[in-house]
Amino acid sequence: MRFTPRRRSPSSDEAAQSDIVIEFREVGLTYPGPPPVAALHPCDLVVRRGEYITVVGPSGSGKSTFLNIAGLLDNPTTGTYRMDGIDTASLSDAGRTALRGQRIGFVFQAFHLLPHRSALENVLLATLYRKDLPRHERRVRAENALRTVGLGHRLHAVPTRLSGGERQRVAIARALVARPSLLLCDEPTGNLDSATADTVLALLDTLHSQGMTILLITHDPAVSARGRRTVVIRDGMLEDPSHEVITA
Known part of the structure; x- marks a missing residue:
């Protein structure tokens, strides 16, 4: 079956930038002190629909902070973040949660599956924010x-009866079920052997070829090379060799 990302219909004032999924303008995050700690220095980033971007950097460099902001899990303390043209600072907590549930899919290193629920039940949990869909359609x-x-x-198998690669594929299915605009992957092959990792990466390649926008964090150069563009984070500073400026 071919995966087709869900498309949103842009309003007239968004039409010119409708292909932009992520737009950071001077986005940064500083934790209060004393002393204050800049987890991510103010940075600019544009991610267009259908891109496959890998994010690399040493441990503690700010990659997770960057991903948490992009995934609407953390609020930046400076700058403006627009997701699918929406200024995320204008949203309530409930609005951010709804936007995250409807338009962002997450794939983590640790799978985060409920051990006593079947693969199908784990994937169904990600449809909770699709109140517009009847129960049958969700299934x-x-x-x-x-x-x-x-x-x-393997619809009815529980995670304990699945291999590591199968569990990660369940996690990917869970991330895809809402037909998101963006797939965020945090070290998705970190817990897998090389052969299984190649299977998962091949699946991501296929999803990208079908139009999915992917942002993948990794420390592995071989995994990083799978992307079509690489962003580097060092000491909380983002380096984007293909920096693009979007005018208002």
Whole structure:
């Protein structure tokens, strides 16, 4: 089954920038002290629809902070972050949660699956914010997402009966089921052997070829090379060799 990312219909004032998924303008995050700690220095970044970007940097460099801001898990203390043209600072906590649930899919190193729920039930949990979908449609989408990642025959298996690669594919299916604008991956192959990691990375390649926008954090140069563009974070400073300025 082919995966098709959900498209939003831009309003007239967003039409010119409708292909931009992420826009950071001087976005940074400083934790209060004493002394204050700049986890991410103010930076600019533009991610266009359909890009596959890898984010690299040493441990403690600010990669997780960057991902948490992009995923609407943390609020920046400076700058403006627009997601699909929406100024995220204008949203309430409930609005941020809804936007995250509807338009961002997460894939983590540790899978984060509920151990006593089936693969299908784990994927269905990600449809909770799709109140517009009937229960039957949610189930159909969850089953189709699992078939997309090659697990149509494992719908009712619990995570403890799945291999590491299968668990990560369930996690990817969970991230895809809401048809998000953006897939955020945090070291998605960190807990996998090389052969299984290649299978997962090949799946991400396929999703990208079908139009999915992917932002992947890794410390592995071989994984980083799978992306079409690489962003480096060192000491809380983002370095984007293809820096693009968006005019108002």
